[in-house]
Amino acid sequence: MIVVMVVAGSTVLMRFAPGYLCDAREMDSRYGDAARQELSAEAARSATLEQMLSREFGGWTHGDLGTSRQYDVPVVELILPRLAVTGRLLLRSILFAWALALSVALVSSAGRSSSLLWQSPSTLLLAVPTAAMATLCILSDLGGPTLVMTLLVAARDFKFLDRILRKAWQEPHLLQARAHGLSTARLVYAHILPSITSQLLALATLSLVTALSALVPVEVIFSVPGLGQLAWNAAMNRDLPVLLAVTMFMAVTVTLAGMASDSSDDWQRA
Amino acid sequence: MKSRITALWLLAGLVMIALATLALRTGSSYSSQDREQLLAGASAVHPAGTDELGRDRSVRVAAAFLLSMAGAILASAATTLAAGGIGTLAAFGPAVLGRFSMLMCDVFLALPWLFLLMMVRSALPLTTSPAHSAAITFLVLAALGWPACARAVYRGAQGLRNAEWMLQARAGGLRGPQIVRHVFPNLMPLLIPQFLICVPAFIIAEANLGALGLGIGEPLPSWGGMLLELDNSAMLLRTSWVYLPIALLIVVLLLLEAVATEV
Numbered sequence: 001m002i003v004v005m006v007v008a009g010s011t012v013l014m015r016f017a018p019g020y021l022c023d024a025r026e027m028d029s030r031y032g033d034a035a036r037q038e039l040s041a042e043a044a045r046s047a048t049l050e051q052m053l054s055r056e057f058g059g060w061t062h063g064d065l066g067t068s069r070q071y072d073v074p075v076v077e078l079i080l081p082r083l084a085v086t087g088r089l090l091l092r093s094i095l096f097a098w099a100l101a102l103s104v105a106l107v108s109s110a111g112r113s114s115s116l117l118w119q120s121p122s123t124l125l126l127a128v129p130t131a132a133m134a135t136l137c138i139l140s141d142l143g144g145p146t147l148v149m150t151l152l153v154a155a156r157d158f159k160f161l162d163r164i165l166r167k168a169w170q171e172p173h174l175l176q177a178r179a180h181g182l183s184t185a186r187l188v189y190a191h192i193l194p195s196i197t198s199q200l201l202a203l204a205t206l207s208l209v210t211a212l213s214a215l216v217p218v219e220v221i222f223s224v225p226g227l228g229q230l231a232w233n234a235a236m237n238r239d240l241p242v243l244l245a246v247t248m249f250m251a252v253t254v255t256l257a258g259m260a261s262d263s264s265d266d267w268q269r270a
Numbered sequence: 271m272k273s274r275i276t277a278l279w280l281l282a283g284l285v286m287i288a289l290a291t292l293a294l295r296t297g298s299s300y301s302s303q304d305r306e307q308l309l310a311g312a313s314a315v316h317p318a319g320t321d322e323l324g325r326d327r328s329v330r331v332a333a334a335f336l337l338s339m340a341g342a343i344l345a346s347a348a349t350t351l352a353a354g355g356i357g358t359l360a361a362f363g364p365a366v367l368g369r370f371s372m373l374m375c376d377v378f379l380a381l382p383w384l385f386l387l388m389m390v391r392s393a394l395p396l397t398t399s400p401a402h403s404a405a406i407t408f409l410v411l412a413a414l415g416w417p418a419c420a421r422a423v424y425r426g427a428q429g430l431r432n433a434e435w436m437l438q439a440r441a442g443g444l445r446g447p448q449i450v451r452h453v454f455p456n457l458m459p460l461l462i463p464q465f466l467i468c469v470p471a472f473i474i475a476e477a478n479l480g481a482l483g484l485g486i487g488e489p490l491p492s493w494g495g496m497l498l499e500l501d502n503s504a505m506l507l508r509t510s511w512v513y514l515p516i517a518l519l520i521v522v523l524l525l526l527e528a529v530a531t532e533v
Binding site for chain 1: 373374376377379380381382383384385386388389391392470474477478481482483484493494497500501506516519520523524527
């Protein structure tokens with residue numbers, strides 16, 4: 001239901017954007033008058049909302065995402081090769097970020113030092129726009145796209161994990177167990193992690209959303225041939241079918257991740 | 271509380287400095303060019319140097335700071351008001367309306383901001399003026415920022431709806447506008463942090479969008495537009511004042527973060 005509404009909402013939003021009917025190709029002097037008239041006629045034919053919606057839904061059910069205005073090839077052909085590149089980048093970044101954030105949060109929450117001290121580096125990282133962080137990485141010749149995305153996702157995740165874990169450590173039964181001398185590792189493994197699983201699952205979806213938000217600047221600045229770079233190219237060249245397809249793809253990914261997180265939570269509760 | 275007040279004072283100080291910079295340098299607007307001083311370092315005439323078009327960097331940074339603060343604050347106020355209205359209506363209105371509102375929140379939350387922003391921004395007419403592009407950028411941010419806040423308000427308003435004093439007030443005959451008059455002050459502890467969280471989030475979103483060339487149009491100065499200067503290696507070799515916008519942006523965001531987290 002959400003996916004259907006996302007497709008419909010984005011299509012409506014795009015149709016009523018003030019420049020939807022403008023086609024950059026009409027300003028290209030290489031196109032002759034007849035070609036320009038044909039482009040205008042083509043735009044006018046697909047201008048009504050009903051046609052757009054039926055074309056979008058019809059196409060999606062048949063695996064057809066339309067044709068790129070910029071490259072004049074099916075959008076699917078543009079998306080598929082880039083999917084693997086983006087998928088690898090996202091997976092690596094999220095895994096490294098979780099490993100980093102969870103280890104630091106476990107150390108920070110188990111100790112007695114102030115939360116502010118531990119949170120300062122993540123606050124600083126979150127205050128740097130992704131594009132600037134990526135540019136600074138290139139300028140200092142330090143790290144690549146994975147590092148930038150890992151730091152960003154880890155900074156956001158750490159803030160939540162630190163809060164969740166600090167709260168968990170304050171549970172009376174854990175305070176008592178610590179007083180009895182149970183090792184920190186055993187407490188974390190046997191008591192804390194099982195009790196915060198549902199929050200961790202929700203955080204996994206948030207990590208994905210954070211990583212997807214950073215995807216475009218990172219891929220554009222580091223010239224990674226992934227979906228983010230494709231979306232940016234499409235935005236710069238007003239290639240709206242490609243942009244709409246990539247946005248839909250991202251929305252479906254986030255929705256499915258949210259559903260998977262909810263299902264795992266239900267399964268765990270059961 | 272102390273660090274929040276300090277952060278507020280520092281932000282006010284930065285606003286005053288930016289206003290003073292614009293007021294004192296009356297001969298130099300953010301778009302006026304000094305063709306004799308392209309990519310110049312700091313001097314008496316241009317305290318923070320000039321960019322590749324000979325525009326005074328201090329004036330442009332001051333204008334970008336004020337523009338982004340004003341835009342983000344207005345967009346944040348609009349999104350918080352919208353979220354407050356939708357959340358309250360969903361909690362106190364018919365159950366169908368509540369379910370529909372929350373479904374809309376899910377739909378918007380499923381869409382990654384930057385992609386939607388890029389989609390709307392790229393669909394603007396080719397002749398969009400810089401002022402319009404600035405207004406549209408912040409308007410779109412305001413239009414996309416409400417769902418998370420509305421969800422929080424909905425939960426808070428639901429709690430209020432089931433509160434004993436509210437049940438008693440409704441049983442006593444309190445109706446629509448009167449209920450809202452009593453509910454809104456109770457939602458303020460929820461709305462104020464949401465407003466303060468949205469301000470830095472919108473500034474970062476605008477900066478990222480601008481750094482991709484899809485933000486506020488030139489010659490209007492913006493954080494994102496000035497971050498693009500970092501791509502110019504020739505400029506980086508000639509003057510380190512290129513780093514001024516990013517340094518100031520980080521300071522502003524840290525101060526806003528301090529204000530938001532202390533509430």
